[in-house]
Amino acid sequence: MSSLLEQLIEAFRVLPGVGQKTAQRMAYHVLEREREGGKRLSEALATAIERIGHCVRCRDFSETEVCVTCASAARDAFQLCAVESPADRLAIEQATGYRGLYFILQGRLSPLDGIGPRELGLDQLSMRLAEGEVQELIIATNPTVEGEATAHYLAQLARQHGVRPSRLAHGVPLGGELEYVDRGTLSHAFGSRSEMP
Amino acid sequence: MSSLLEQLIEAFRVLPGVGQKTAQRMAYHVLEREREGGKRLSEALATAIERIGHCVRCRDFSETEVCVTCASAARDAFQLCAVESPADRLAIEQATGYRGLYFILQGRLSPLDGIGPRELGLDQLSMRLAEGEVQELIIATNPTVEGEATAHYLAQLARQHGVRPSRLAHGVPLGGELEYVDRGTLSHAFGSRSEMP
Known part of the structure; x- marks a missing residue:
């Protein structure tokens, strides 16, 4: 050959x-x-x-120092959504009508792999929250063990700065069949049931 | 983005x-x-x-005008194996001990897609067979409808030049279970059974 x-x-x-x-x-x-x-x-x-480098504000991929989303005056600066990866950010942007800003962790806390708060840019996030503009930190890390640990860490960080942390709802996926939903999800969805209007 | x-x-x-x-x-x-x-x-x-262009002898990918295989004195010029694609050629080269030469059709006869003898370089193959060196044309096109049609065409071409055409054996794959072999293959394998030594 x-x-x-x-x-x-x-x-x-x-x-x-x-x-x-x-x-x-x-x-x-x-x-x-x-x-x-x-x-x-x-x-x-x-x-x-x-x-392509990283946006200095949100750590997303960007050709410019500050990415288009962060530089946009049309986005709501009171809400900040923390995600693990650019792909997660894109999924939220495409699926929801979210108009706030993002912070891309580029990973999740994983001490065994040497990924701590510094690697996820949490000092940078901390400074951002300290600026006082952000009112809600929407934590959209993945519902995995490491993602949940990261979420707890982020929630603490938010509270330290008087920012309200929130987490995406867990439950039965739309269109899913109960029979095929995993136990953990089903148990959580059952416990978090809400009254029908 | x-x-x-x-x-x-x-x-x-x-x-x-x-x-x-x-x-x-x-x-x-x-x-x-x-x-x-x-x-x-x-x-x-x-x-x-x-x-990377094409070898002028066998139409395989090559960096040089004549590819390494065609230029090799160690290969047997009496046998020529016609395959549809470079991937097929590689599969045969890796699986068998074949020491002859190849001719890569870069496709199969498919009149509806405008692929005729000219597109497969059959005028070139014809000239090659006319040279008189090749004694056997091993036709290894895929066992699909178009591959079989191509094989028949190639066999005719070979006979016109007094070259013996041969075709890879069809039958039950080694390690396959009869239960899961498709009907056409099973029927062919049954009809072409050979006496055990």
Whole structure:
């Protein structure tokens, strides 16, 4: 096999969920049918890696020092939503009508992996809360063990600065069938039942 | 969202089996954790697209006019194996002890998609067979309707040049269970049973 081709296949394996077979299929696909698209991908990758950094306000990916959302006058600065990743931020932005601002932790507390408050930019968040503008910290970390631990830590931090912490509701997913909902969720949903109007 | 990020996500969608969600995950993964790997991928893509062309003998991907396999004196020029794609060629090369040469069709006959003998380089194959060196044409197109049609066409072509055409054996896969083998295959395997030694 051509060694440039081998290098390309190897390089594709850097992508998440891409093993030897998939990398091979991608390399062949690009060379056989998508040379133009492959060129665009090569350029988009190089440009993005060179020019995308992190917003100094919210830590989201940004081409500018302050990202478009943080710089926008149309967003409500009283609400701040803390999420683990840019993907979570995007999911909330697309699914809800939320008009406040975000803070992207870029991870969750995980002492065993060496990820503490400093790595999540919590000193920065603390300064942000101390500014006094934020009134509610919406904590949208994932409902995993580490995500919950992070949520508790963030709630404490918020209270220290007189900011009201809130957490996304847990319960049975819309459209889900009770039979297939996991026990923890079902038990929580049952305990947190509300009276019907 | 940063527009360079949007462009990167869009660019990833050129890869096979990559939709919006996966493209997003790939872009975030590269920017969060694999900037070095991403740079290597960008460079490998650009170099491969610029420098990998097709071997003039076998139509496989090659950096040189004649690929390493075709140029090798160690390969047996009496046997020529026709496959649909470079991936098929690689599978045969890795699984078997085949020491002959290959011819990569880069597709299969599919008149409705405008893929005829010319697109598969069959005039080139015809000239190759006319040279008189090849004695056996091993036809390893896929056992699909179009692959079989292509195989029949190739067999005719071989006979016109006095070359013996052969086809990979069909039957029950090794390690397969009869119960789960499709009817066509089982029926074929039953009809083509051979006496045990």
